Amino acid sequence: MTVTSDKIPAPRTQQSGGIMKVLKSPTFARLLFPVAVIAFWYAGVGVIKAIWPFAVDVLPLPQEVVGAMWNEIIDPFVDGNQAPTRDNLYITFAISLFRLISGFLIAMVLGTIIGLGMGLSKAVDAFFHDWVMAILAMPALGWALFISLVFGFGNLGPILAVILTGIPFVIVNVREGVRNTPRELFDMARAFGVKRNRTTRHVLVPAMMPFFFAAIRYAFSIGWKGLVITEVFGGQDGAGWTLKFYYDAHRAHGVVGYAAFFIIFALLLERFVFERWSQRVFKWRPQAGGVETVEQAFDVAGTSGAMASATFVTGADVEDFEDENN
Numbered sequence: 001m002t003v004t005s006d007k008i009p010a011p012r013t014q015q016s017g018g019i020m021k022v023l024k025s026p027t028f029a030r031l032l033f034p035v036a037v038i039a040f041w042y043a044g045v046g047v048i049k050a051i052w053p054f055a056v057d058v059l060p061l062p063q064e065v066v067g068a069m070w071n072e073i074i075d076p077f078v079d080g081n082q083a084p085t086r087d088n089l090y091i092t093f094a095i096s097l098f099r100l101i102s103g104f105l106i107a108m109v110l111g112t113i114i115g116l117g118m119g120l121s122k123a124v125d126a127f128f129h130d131w132v133m134a135i136l137a138m139p140a141l142g143w144a145l146f147i148s149l150v151f152g153f154g155n156l157g158p159i160l161a162v163i164l165t166g167i168p169f170v171i172v173n174v175r176e177g178v179r180n181t182p183r184e185l186f187d188m189a190r191a192f193g194v195k196r197n198r199t200t201r202h203v204l205v206p207a208m209m210p211f212f213f214a215a216i217r218y219a220f221s222i223g224w225k226g227l228v229i230t231e232v233f234g235g236q237d238g239a240g241w242t243l244k245f246y247y248d249a250h251r252a253h254g255v256v257g258y259a260a261f262f263i264i265f266a267l268l269l270e271r272f273v274f275e276r277w278s279q280r281v282f283k284w285r286p287q288a289g290g291v292e293t294v295e296q297a298f299d300v301a302g303t304s305g306a307m308a309s310a311t312f313v314t315g316a317d318v319e320d321f322e323d324e325n326n
Contacts, residue, residue: 103162111170119178148234165226177211
């Protein structure tokens with residue numbers, strides 16, 4: 001006797017799978033994060049004010065910070081009768097970005113050349129190693145104070161701060177990228193008689209690209225911090241000086257607002273410049289989606305072994321595995 005059914009009810013786990021998929025999605029996580037930050041902000045201000053009542057007039061609320069940021073954005077478009085005591089947001093960031101980009105480009109060029117030399121030659125590595133470690137160990141505050149004393153105001157000091165704080169990260173990452181290039185690739189290129197310049201272009205450079213992008217991100221972020229600190233202690237304009245201006249005026253919402261401008265700028269740069277550039281450079285590499293694969297592997301552990309294997313092992317995976325082992 002055979003019993004047939006037109007529709008088999010879905011398991012309970014599959015019925016709730018849609019909600020769990022949304023909760024685990026990267027988009028939901030990105031939207032949830034700012035909400036969590038604002039909630040933590042309100043809670044933190046409330047707790048601090050309850051413990052230290054004198055902090056009532058100091059700690060800014062989110063709406064106060066947003067209002068200060070909006071005033072900075074519309075400032076050039078508002079007519080005023082008073083003479084300005086400082087540059088507006090756009091001039092301030094233009095000055096700092098000029099210094100940052102100048103120092104960053106110099107640090108990338110010099111750091112890449114030195115890093116390649118250290119990775120390809122033991123003698124060059126021995127010559128530069130201690131100097132690189134010494135510069136890497138020097139805090140950005142130390143460079144800012146020293147440069148401010150020596151060079152005073154102007155563009156030279158902040159640009160040197162960006163170079164000195166960023167270049168050791170470029171050197172170290174480029175050197176490690178050269179050293180971690182599989183030797184088998186060079187042996188194969190040599191066996192096929194590939195010229196040195198083509199080997200460098202098609203073997204060495206693609207292999208060290210992940211390290212190179214790490215160097216770019218580190219040099220830019222650390223250089224930006226060194227620039228701001230130098231402008232705070234030895235500047236008369238720029239983003240760091242404006243932060244100090246708000247600090248001296250006891251306007252916490254201005255300090256937090258300008259710090260938020262830094263964060264927004266860094267996020268936009270990462271999303272629309274570094275990330276897209278990385279996708280274009282690594283478009284030849286298959287997108288394995290390592291994070292999702294690991295997450296799925298943990299989810300599958302609670303299901304039947306046979307069905308789990310059928311879910312994640314496909315014919316293409318088997319062919320790739322066979323090609324790698326043949």
